Amino acid sequence: MGTVTIQRFTYKNPISMIGEEAGVCWGADTSDPEKNYKRGLDCLENEHGRTFEFPDVYMILDGYSARVIREWYTHIGGAPTRLQASTRYIDYESGFDYVTPPSIAGNSAAVKVYDWIMKCIQTGLKMLEGFGIPREDSALGLPLGMGTKIVCKHNLRNLIDMSHQRECSRAYHEYRGLFADVGNALREYSDEWAYLVDHYFMPKCEYFGFCREKKSCGRKGRRVAE
Numbered sequence: 001m002g003t004v005t006i007q008r009f010t011y012k013n014p015i016s017m018i019g020e021e022a023g024v025c026w027g028a029d030t031s032d033p034e035k036n037y038k039r040g041l042d043c044l045e046n047e048h049g050r051t052f053e054f055p056d057v058y059m060i061l062d063g064y065s066a067r068v069i070r071e072w073y074t075h076i077g078g079a080p081t082r083l084q085a086s087t088r089y090i091d092y093e094s095g096f097d098y099v100t101p102p103s104i105a106g107n108s109a110a111v112k113v114y115d116w117i118m119k120c121i122q123t124g125l126k127m128l129e130g131f132g133i134p135r136e137d138s139a140l141g142l143p144l145g146m147g148t149k150i151v152c153k154h155n156l157r158n159l160i161d162m163s164h165q166r167e168c169s170r171a172y173h174e175y176r177g178l179f180a181d182v183g184n185a186l187r188e189y190s191d192e193w194a195y196l197v198d199h200y201f202m203p204k205c206e207y208f209g210f211c212r213e214k215k216s217c218g219r220k221g222r223r224v225a226e
Contacts (some may be wrong), residue, residue, distance in 0.1 A: 002061060002064040003062050004060070005059065006058070006059055006186060008058075012190035015037055015040035016033060017204040018156075020037055050157075052156045053158075055160060056155050057058050058152075059151070062147075066147050068142070069084065069148055075154075075162045084148060084149070085149040091135070093129045094199075095122055095123070097146070099147060119141065160201065162202070164207055165204065167202060168205070168213070183201055205219055211223070
């Protein structure tokens with residue numbers, strides 16, 4: 001599995017930030033850090049969602065598959081932005097790391113076939129390089145299982161919404177692992193981020209109190225039509 005690094009541009013006191021920004025618009029005293037923190041908690045508990053968009057998280061996601069990063073890009077709400085490792089300039093012909101899913105990793109015969117596939121792709125890229133094919137064209141042969149690296153920025157509201165979808169047991173397994181890594185990295189970054197992860201990151205069944213999936217895992221009962 002890959003690694004998540006929270007960059008220093010991420011503000012360490014997001015709850016206090018929410019409370020201070022809200023206080024400006026409420027004509028409140030924003031000079032007291034304790035009052036700002038309590039006001040921020042009040043915004044969170046009352047789901048004043050617009051205020052959740054102030055704290056931004058800057059991250060480096062490294063070693064996850066190109067496939068799961070494509071899914072990561074689907075959560076574009078809240079104006080996140082990102083840059084990804086270039087297939088035009090990085091020399092993948094000399095080899096690349098790749099992700100092996102659990103269903104293959106647990107089967108020694110399947111692992112041999114999977115590794116052989118990746119080796120064939122690497123060999124083919126080297127051959128194309130010998131023919132003078134530019135990397136921007138030979139890169140079309142790269143697999144979705146190839147490890148990649150991105151830098152990205154997401155606000156709190158976007159991450160909370162993402163948790164509802166991607167902590168669901170029916171979400172793609174690598175994405176569940178990736179999002180768990182994001183939560184753990186934020187917990188280690190600061191106490192206020194740890195509070196937000198522990199209280200607001202959750203699968204949608206926990207948030208709504210029932211399951212909305214047609215094929216439920218059974219963790220929560222499905223909503224009964226009235």
